[in-house]
Amino acid sequence: MFTVIEQGRASEVQARVDGGRVLLSADALRAALGWELHEGTLCNDTMCVPLPAGSRLGEGGVFDLGEVAAALDRPLALDVDARAAFVGTSAGERAQALGSLLAPDFTLPDLAGRPHTLSSHRGKKILLVAWASW
Amino acid sequence: MWQALYEELRERHFVVIAVALDKSAEDARPWIEKAAPTYPALIDTQHVVADLYNVVNVPTALWIDERGRIVRPNDVVFGSDTFKHITNLESARPLAALRAWVRGDTAGFAPAEARALQTLPTALDQQARAEFGLAEWLARHGRRDAAEPHFVSAGELAPHDFTIRRGSMPIRGLDPMGPPFREMLQTWVGGGRPYYRPLPDTRG
Numbered sequence: 437m438f439t440v441i442e443q444g445r446a447s448e449v450q451a452r453v454d455g456g457r458v459l460l461s462a463d464a465l466r467a468a469l470g471w472e473l474h475e476g477t478l479c480n481d482t483m484c485v486p487l488p489a490g491s492r493l494g495e496g497g498v499f500d501l502g503e504v505a506a507a508l509d510r511p512l513a514l515d516v517d518a519r520a521a522f523v524g525t526s527a528g529e530r531a532q533a534l535g536s537l538l539a540p541d542f543t544l545p546d547l548a549g550r551p552h553t554l555s556s557h558r559g560k561k562i563l564l565v566a567w568a569s570w
Numbered sequence: 571m572w573q574a575l576y577e578e579l580r581e582r583h584f585v586v587i588a589v590a591l592d593k594s595a596e597d598a599r600p601w602i603e604k605a606a607p608t609y610p611a612l613i614d615t616q617h618v619v620a621d622l623y624n625v626v627n628v629p630t631a632l633w634i635d636e637r638g639r640i641v642r643p644n645d646v647v648f649g650s651d652t653f654k655h656i657t658n659l660e661s662a663r664p665l666a667a668l669r670a671w672v673r674g675d676t677a678g679f680a681p682a683e684a685r686a687l688q689t690l691p692t693a694l695d696q697q698a699r700a701e702f703g704l705a706e707w708l709a710r711h712g713r714r715d716a717a718e719p720h721f722v723s724a725g726e727l728a729p730h731d732f733t734i735r736r737g738s739m740p741i742r743g744l745d746p747m748g749p750p751f752r753e754m755l756q757t758w759v760g761g762g763r764p765y766y767r768p769l770p771d772t773r774g
Binding site for chain 2: 439441444446511512513514515517518520521522524526527530534535537538539540542544545546547552554555557560562563565566567569570
């Protein structure tokens with residue numbers, strides 16, 4: 437098994453490690469990241485991303501995780517020995533969100549484990565403080 | 571330290587949301603229990619907020635208005651002068667600006683200004699965050715040896731990101747107040763680079 441972590445979710449999927457590459461089936465790709473290939477286009481529930489011309493991604497039902505991340509313009513941290521990978525968010529997506537000035541929403545727990553969501557405070561002025569014990 | 575300000579201003583439809591970029595709730599607990607906040611004090615072990623808002627050091631704060639718009643991008647801010655002798659940053663001016671904004675005496679930054687003051691992450695910054703994310707996950711699952719090279723790589727990709735370089739120290743068994751941190755800080759500041767980067771206070 438291989439662990440793919442994305443958006444705080446870790447999925448255990450079948451994968452074949454070939455040198456430095458991690459190869460997933462279409463089912464494993466869908467389970468881990470929610471993307472499927474339709475006629476040269478990668479789609480999830482909300483959007484589609486066309487593959488570059490000549491891309492062989494998905495040929496023979498095999499998806500190289502590195503190529504998927506590159507096609508989606510997502511940073512990928514990969515450790516084939518630890519059998520785990522983290523798919524991050526692109527600089528472009530972050531720049532677009534921050535450029536809109538609409539405060540990105542999040543849900544995080546307090547000390548008691550109770551979840552709090554930023555957008556539930558809409559209608560108030562908010563001071564959002566980031567701190568740490570270190 | 572934000573509790574007094576929250577109590578002072580809460581009737582004006584104001585809330586503080588504090589997010590601890592700590593390796594566990596237990597690391598943050600003593601500070602939170604001492605502050606006894608009645609505003610949300612949240613735990614962010616996976617640095618979700620650092621990623622969403624491009625936070626690269628603490629303590630920072632940003633202002634969000636009633637419509638959910640950022641009217642002051644994240645900026646180093648201290649709620650008191652406890653560390654002024656080290657940081658040379660005082661709390662009075664930013665707090666006065668915050669009070670004036672909450673009371674409606676001044677507006678936040680206009681959109682064009684807010685955008686201009688917002689630092690955007692580069693592709694390397696986001697690659698660093700992915701490396702940190704993988705390392706944090708491995709460490710959390712008891713695989714500290716496997717995590718270590720990814721923590722190191724994250725710090726090399728984004729050497730200005732102290733939520734990664736210093737924030738990972740407790741996870742890696744390094745003292746974030748001790749020699750590893752002091753050495754890192756000395757090298758950084760010695761190269762003429764600031765550890766804290768306050769916004770130009772154009773609305774002081």
